Amino acid sequence: MTTEAMTTVSSRSAAAAVAGTSTRGRGWRRYRARTFYLFASPWILGFIFLTLAPILYALAVSFTNYDGASPLWRWVGLRNYVELFTSSPAVWQSLLRTFIYASIVVPLSVVGGLYLAVLVNRRIRARGAIRAIFFLPSVVPIVATAIMWRLMFNRDAGFINGLIVLFGGEKQAWLADPLSFYALIVMSLWGLGGGMIICLAALQDVPAELEEAAKIDGAGTLRVIWNITIPMISPVLYFLVITGIIGALQVLVQPLLLVETNKMAQSALVPQSSTLYMVHVYNEFFTNHRFGFGSAMLWVFFILILALTLIIQKMSKRFVYYNVDSDTSNER
Amino acid sequence: MSQQDTLNPIAPLEAPASVRKPRRKRSRTPQEGQKASVWVYIGVFIALALFGIPFIWILLTSVATQQQFAEGALALLDLSSPAWSNFYEAVTRIDFGAYTINTIFLSTITAVLTTLSSATVGFAFARLRAPGKNALFTVILATMLIPSIATLIPTYILFARVGLTNTYWPWVLWGxxxxxxxxxxxxxxxxxxxxxxxxxxxxxxxxxxxxxIFIFLPLARPAILTSLLLSFTWTWGDYLAPALLLNLKNTTLAVATAAGYLDPRGEGIVTVQAAGAVLYLLPVVIVFLFTQKYFMGSGLGSSVKG
Structure with missing residues (x-):
């Protein structure tokens, strides 16, 4: 069937173009639109029932004092929000901590990813294997990543403390306050190979002539990267920054799992210094059973992310260079 | 070019050469042609060490005896009597086989359903025109930015109220x-x-x-393969959804590996857990090594610019 269709493409395309325009009336357009909605319906229904409904449900719950079990809940109006904004310093501390976390992890992983991409874009031995190793941590399941880094940071038999002791230092409790924050950052940076792959694809799309011309004009390698390569791939760097920030703000599983004991996923066990905003939310839901307050925290978070995305989008117009045409030529 | 070639996709995620639109030939960047200097090799070597050590360390821990582990980091380097029994304990201390079957089952239904559905929806957005389409596409892009973890908690509460927790139905619906x-x-x-x-x-x-069904889907074989691989590994690696929605009987390997391996006093047995984690991780690494191009070339690089 396919082969047949393909053989006839060239001979019939001219006829198709003619026939196509004449048969496409109003009925055709209605049929086409109906087909679109039929084909897209799984996602549309899924979006309504599996994304929109939970978000709106959380909004409704945020105006109650529901605890997840008791049927004796009631509407409390804006009380959760009032408490959130006036008498919850712990919430704002965790939010601030999350921003500090994001402002360390995002720049480092974008710069690190770009650096690795430039390295593995050179003609080096075993390039494919090296790229694969750098990318591998991004496909490792989160539970395995957490267990690996718990072993690295283990107090008695961890690699890091082993190294410290070897050089005559003191063993540190990396997975407790106050160091757990840094352990979390190191674990997050281990996955920067994902950014490397995206940068690499972008680097390979930079026209060679531009860089060659700059070289002929006497620019050094660093100068070519700074003045030609980075501006050319700025849309991709911008994409990495946006997704990086949003990803960093919603980090939850990593701190939940990067704790000293095996009794994982009990948010009460997460040290304070790695209690990021979402961990705090998780705490309110599953330790304190304050579903109403937790939902209010979620909604503040949604609005925050929305605002942040809009701000970054506005800012980006100034320094991101776009050179792409939208690919809609084959669409009906 | 023969007919057969047209059906045999060359690169993942690109339409077969004969039906692809003419595209600017990819020119090699000057650095790519350039011979790498010593500094590049030093940089690569340091990065390799930083990325590789956690893998080596978990392997060392997984064959360490309890004794070695108690002695400290340097004792782990002694490989004279590797404790392979850790692996035996890892599969017997928890019901490893049952959890593996749960995980494979869940990952397979999710991968198949989500691939079929995403392909169909993607086809609609690529080839059909309808009023409201662009607005809907903006919504799709926006949902990529909505924190999925933040919607998971209310989803869990909602599903608990309608009795969908402790079943695999949520994954069918998501698929x-x-x-x-x-x-x-x-x-x-x-x-x-x-x-x-x-x-x-x-x-x-x-x-x-x-x-x-007869023209576009057969051409999409590389994209379908990529989608199956990605969604299978996502479900295999997912922790939070099974941790919230399933119980210790029907949960996945991710949760079992993370929460299991406790001794009677409730303390974790680290070396056995390391062995369990290696077994849990190994299939992912093997599949990745054989199908790297589908993971690494999954179109992100060329699609984000659009």
Whole structure:
């Protein structure tokens, strides 16, 4: 069937173009639109029932004092929000901590990813294997990543403390306050190979002539990267920054799992210094059973992310260079 | 070029060469042609060490005896009597086989359903025009930015109220709904297929449904493979959804590996857990090594610019 269709493409395309325009009336357009909605319906229904409904449900719950079990809940109006904004310093501390976390992890992983991409874009031995190793941590399941880094940071038999002791230092409790924050950052940076792959694809799309011309004009390698390569791939760097920030703000599983004991996923066990905003939310839901307050925290978070995305989008117009045409030529 | 070649996709996620739109030939960047200096090799070597040590360390811990582990980091380097029994304990201390079957089952239904659904939705967004389409596409892109973890908690509460927790139905529903990222991937793929192919099918009297199933889907084999691989590994690696929605009987390996391996006093047995984690991780690494191009070339690089 396919082969047949393909053989006839060239001979019939001219006829198709003619026939196509004449048969496409109003009925055709209605049929086409109906087909679109039929084909897209799984996602549309899924979006309504599996994304929109939970978000709106959380909004409704945020105006109650529901605890997840008791049927004796009631509407409390804006009380959760009032408490959130006036008498919850712990919430704002965790939010601030999350921003500090994001402002360390995002720049480092974008710069690190770009650096690795430039390295593995050179003609080096075993390039494919090296790229694969750098990318591998991004496909490792989160539970395995957490267990690996718990072993690295283990107090008695961890690699890091082993190294410290070897050089005559003191063993540190990396997975407790106050160091757990840094352990979390190191674990997050281990996955920067994902950014490397995206940068690499972008680097390979930079026209060679531009860089060659700059070289002929006497620019050094660093100068070519700074003045030609980075501006050319700025849309991709911008994409990495946006997704990086949003990803960093919603980090939850990593701190939940990067704790000293095996009794994982009990948010009460997460040290304070790695209690990021979402961990705090998780705490309110599953330790304190304050579903109403937790939902209010979620909604503040949604609005925050929305605002942040809009701000970054506005800012980006100034320094991101776009050179792409939208690919809609084959669409009906 | 023979007929057979047209059906044999060359690169993942690109339409077969014969039906692809002419594209600017990719020129090699000057650095690429350049011979790497010593400094590049030093940089690569340091980075390799930083990325590789955690893998080596978990392997060392997984064959360490309890004694060695108690002695400290340096004792782990002694490989004279590796404790392979850790692996035996890892599969017997928890019901490893049952959890593996749960995980494979859950990952397979999710992967198959989400691939079918994402391909269909992606096809609609690539090839069909309808009022409201652009607005809907913006919504898809926006949902890629909405924190999925933040919607998972209210989803859990909602599902608990309608009795969907402790069942696999949530994964079936999520599968049917498709995944924004994969919808985007399929949309990019189907957009690149020339319109003449469709015209030919229509002249032959095929409707959208038939041309989708008999012409577009067979051409999308590389995208389908990528989608299956990605969604399978996502579910295999997911922790939070099974931790919230399932119980210790029907949960996945991720949760069992993370929460299991406790001794009677409730303390973790670290070396056995390391062995369990290695067994849990190994299939992912092996699949990745054999199918790297599908993971690494999953179109992200070329799609984000659009």
């Amino acid at each position: 049917i709904a498709g995944t924004p990222y994969l919808i985007f991937l399929f949309r990019q793929f189907f957009s690149a297929i020339p319109i003449e192919l469709e015209d030919a099918a229509i002249i032959d009297g095929a409707g959208w449904f038939r041309s989708y």
